[in-house]
Amino acid sequence: MDNKKTPLYKQLKQGIIQKIERGELKPGDALPPERELAESFEMSRMTVRQAISELVNEYILIRRHGSGTFVAELKIPHGRRLKSFSEDMRARGLLPGSKVLEKTIIAEPPASIIADLRSEGKLLMLKRLRLADLYPLAIETVMLPIEKFNNLESRIFENESLYRILEDEYNIKITKAQQKVEVRMPTPQESELLEINYTVPVFHFKQITFDQNDEIFEVAHSVYRGDRYEIETEIYS
Amino acid sequence: MDNKKTPLYKQLKQGIIQKIERGELKPGDALPPERELAESFEMSRMTVRQAISELVNEYILIRRHGSGTFVAELKIPHGRRLKSFSEDMRARGLLPGSKVLEKTIIAEPPASIIADLRSEGKLLMLKRLRLADLYPLAIETVMLPIEKFNNLESRIFENESLYRILEDEYNIKITKAQQKVEVRMPTPQESELLEINYTVPVFHFKQITFDQNDEIFEVAHSVYRGDRYEIETEIYS
DNA sequence: TTCGAAAATTGATATATACCAATCCCCTTT
DNA sequence: AAAGGGGATTGGTATATATCAATTTTCGAA
Secondary structure, three states, rough: OOOOOOHHHHHHHHHHHHHHHOOOOOOOOEOOOHHHHHOOOOOOOHHHHHHHHHHOOOEEEEEEEEOOEEEOOOOOOOEEEEEEEHHHHHOOOEEEEEEEEEEEEOOOOOOOHHHHHHOOOOOOEEEEEEEEEHHHHHEEEEEEEHHHHHOHHHHOOOOOHHHHHHHHHHHOEEEEEEEEEEEEEOHHHHHHHHHOOOOEEEEEEEEEEEOOOOOEEEEEEEEEEEEOOEEEEEEEE | OOOOOOOOOHHHHHHHHHHHOOOOOOOOOOOOOOHHHHHHHHOOHHHHHHHHHHHOOOEEEEOOOOEEEEEEOOOOOOOOOOOOHHHEEEEEOOOEEEEEEEEEEOOOHHHHHHHHHOOOOOOOEEEEEEEEOOOEEEEEEEEEEHHHHOOOHHHHHOOOOHHHHHHHOOOOOOOOOEEEEEEOOOHHHHHHOOOOOOOOOOOEEEEEEEEOOOEEEEEEEEEEEOOOEEEEEEEEE
């Protein structure tokens, strides 16, 4: 993990996230004190603080002055916070997982995708089976304009959050998404991958995601099992 | 401004916010470079960065490496407004309609509703078929604690907005709602009322609605045809 | 004039240090 | 055993400095 390209504080951040996702750190657990982390990872306390600060901003950790830093309790849905699959699962107390089904470069994207992305270049298509507690929950197909994300395909591994890679490696901050949700019956291929009977309906999410410059950087289609998933939202007038 | 109690970086943060609010800094405008701010406000650059970092996290400023720091473009306040069925239909260019199926007083509400409403009294149950351009689109079941709404049952007529009655006659203002959305197959009764084949899946919305005092005043269940309805949302992080 | 390389500018990462402030915890006193 | 005081622990604020990396600007060569 001593990659010279990735900043130190991001490496620490990743390490902490992994410990949480592996269950080595559970909600309510205390992190080692900042001074201790600094010493054991051989970095300055300021650098440790930068890693922790970002995690606090993402509601993953909580700081208590004089007391310590703790893994955040799983909470009621964060209003309408935009969540990645991993965050969503964690918030529901489930272990997120992922299995890459397809990773392809599409030279000539279909017209509907071009219209959504407002760009005509080549696409990276990433199709993943999403797991919750090791059982299939969703099929997610993400399409990204390849020219914006150099060498992205080689950085994608199983069980790693795509959004985190985009944020940490390409400095993309997700700010907004437009989403349409339909309900329909699964295709034969979908019901096989999701391991459901053909009589179980599915959610079909169609999402367009915007970065901090209000540019579209992703079009995603997700198909969720209707028998094991429900949407929770809080709406304001 | 040299208040010894408030941290330096917060003072700077406040100052920047005020300049934006007064219009001295407009969306798209560049802030002075960090080194310059540090010098003119007589603080270290790290302190300046802390102030700016918090504003970046709040999407008030945007940093561009090598270029500068800028005031963020205005966000659209809220993508997800709480809409009544009528508003929702009109926004989609459809003519809303309504047909009362049942209007009953329930003396002994089921446990699940008591838990949601946090009140044990009698309920008014109102079950309506919702129409879009005169065709059935949804079945909506609303439950209200009768003691809060004296004589409400006699004021409900066809094709009148329940929310409007509550607001005008009982001074209830809707502020917030929690919603869960499931997908499932319709019951025989539902498919008959909605005039759909038994193979067409439906959305099932379960909503708890809060008034201006954060008190729950309504529990609603709605079943929407999956072949003629889709959810559209805009999500922010 | 146009292209491209070099320089300047600006934010990003990282270290070392100092002291303040809230909380915790142990030990003394009652 | 309970209450209180006071030091130890832990996060919070602030400075000074150095170097890297992305972008913009400048300016010379073609």
